[in-house]
Amino acid sequence: MDLRHLLFTLALICANDSLSASDDLLQRPQISKCRSPEMETFSCFWTAGNFYNLTVPRILQLLYKKSNEEDWKECPDYITSGHNSCYFNASYTSVWTPYCVQLASKNEIHDKKCFSVDEIVLPDPPVHLNWTLLNTSQTGIYGDIQVRWDPPPTADVRKGWITLEYELQYKEVNETKWKELKPRLSTMAPLYSLKTARDYEIRIRSRQRTSEKFGEFSEILYVSFSQIGIGCDHCTEEVEFPWFLVVVFGVCGLAVTVISIMLSKQPRLKMLIFPPVPVPKIKGIDPDLLKKGKLDEVNSILACHDSYKTQLYSDDLWVEFIELDIEDPDEKNRASDTDRLLSEDHLKSHNCLGVKDDDSGRASCCEPDIPETDFSASDTCDATSDSDQFKKATEKEEDLLCLDRQDNDESLASTDPQSWHRNTPSENSLLWAPFGDSVESPRPSVHTQISNQNSLTSNDFYAQVSDITPAGRVVLSPGQKSKLGRAQHEGCTEQNFTVDNTYFCEADVKKCIAVTSHEENEPHVQEQVYNEDGYFTTESLTTTVANFGAPTAAPPSSETPVADYTSIHIVQSPQGLVLNATALPVPDKEFNVSCGYVSTDQLNKIMP
């Protein structure tokens, strides 16, 4: 029993499988398409499928119905359009009327379609394709042709019943991809730049103007230029990119450009290649004047130059700032022309450090020969103004301070030996530290220094040379007396000079010398003949010499101990320079050698 059941189910399964397999192979009859070539007739085509055996012919029927009719009618013509087709001639065709067709056999409907004739218009292909040569290129490699054709004969274009547009496609014979021209209404089309050495194929298809689908392609038209004797067999292929010409022309163009630049824009080119080197100069000063020794003119020029400079500087912010900050007019007035001049020089030295190097020649005024005192002074100036917010302001104020200090001798209120100490190593970093707050707060060390310079040498960086002795010594013109404050005295005595490679201001040294000698010799200071400016006339020199000739009795270093500029006799380190004596005080044996800057006589007296 079980075995029979099993066999039965197996048989059923096999039968089902076979049946289903046969169903998959069966294809139902389908209406493949309905088409009207000219909007006057239409045909419907179907596929019969393999549903029926061949022994039962024409069981399939095509029934149609217009929308306003009730009954289905059978196809009037099964033959004209071919096998498995139904042809509706003009009498059966109403263009804008909806139709429905269905494929049926006996009582079974296989397929159904509804449409209207104006929607199924697919025109026939154009006919009578031909081409004519328009022209050829000069080289004969390319040619233009005009292709003409006729509309499909079935389409009644002449009466305007149907409007067609055409699409032309062409390609070379051995190519695979067709090129298309855009659809056009006219029955002719030009083709440009065809290669005469090649053969072409052309085909055209048409569609109703407002439809999207095209009809079938026409027959292929073959275009061969050689047939009309134009083909250029021996012509070369497409001219390749003329690299040689490009290179030649490029080189020529470059050469022409370079030459034109060289010739036409030479000065500018020169400037570009050889930028002008700024020559050291001072504007407005003729170097010849200096050579001739016409000091008056030089002075006037310098004064003018400086005033000119102030005008220039007046454009700068910091100059204005300086002008604003000078609150005390008396200080200003106190400064003599020389002072101002020299202070300007002092300023100049500052500014030189700050001024960038342009071609004005101003930057060159920074003479490297300026003694290191300048640097220390400038450092202090920089240091003092460090607290300011703007660097320019700092520059202004440092200059301002320098100006102020130079002008204001009274501000030597207190000396700060420590600050002096800090300054002397000429460590910039140390310089910045003590000067914290306001600019106006007195900078004692600076004051000390500057005042030292001021008092002792009175702006001795630039001294006016009045004459040069035959011996080679410089005689300086008389300058302004500046006061010697006690601060200087105190400053020097309290200060401990470190013996190293430090540089001292001339003024400081002289002050030291003056003070020490002063101290050594006499406890009190005699300020009478103190010519701390360091400017000597010949008379003053002699007098001082005479005065200094008496070592003990003479009022000591109240007179300027050392000439500002004396010729150097010996350079002895670490003692420093040894100078020819002009007017030198007689130092004591306890003279502090660490000042480092002594005169010859001093040294002679010091050393055994």
Added chain:
Amino acid sequence: MLLTKEGVTSLPICPNGSVNCQLSLEELFDRAVKLSHYIHFLSSEMFNEFDERYAQGRGFIAKAVNSCHTASLTTPEDKEQAQQIHHEDLLNLILGVLRSWNDPLVHLASEVQRIKEAPETILWKAVEIEEQNKRLLEGMEKIVGRVQSGEVENDIYTPWDGLPSLQLADEDSRLFAFYNLLHCLRRDSHKIDNYLKVLKCRLIHDNNC
């Protein structure tokens, strides 16, 4: 195939610029044909877009054996009929169809905006078709005035009562109503375009376009 609006509207009214100029009949027909072609082009595109977006999967095609409201006007249905009808009658018929579409186009333009997420292209096409239809109507009246010998009879007209169907609450029914209307519009615009071309070839070019 593109027919820009500019191509249609950039035609000068009077080529010489004179005030009392008279366009030739050929000019009038040229413009009329251009307008009718443009309207048909827009209608066709609008229908295709609507079909793509809303009609797929709803079985509209199967139901689309519809009847348009202009079906009551007996218009030529094939070439023979079109060739046999008198040009004045044909012109009057064209006028009648155009007038009959005036009202539906106005409502179409307004109602199509209420379709949920209607594409912008459909919206502007509806408005454009309505405008161009008015212009074509004016042009046709001019042509009729030129061609007609006797009095113009303007009683050819079919009223349209499809507005309620465009405002149905049920979305499917409403969309089907739109589908039908657009289908009819495409058909009638094609009809008018064809008639005008036939007339043009007949009257202007003597059947030798």
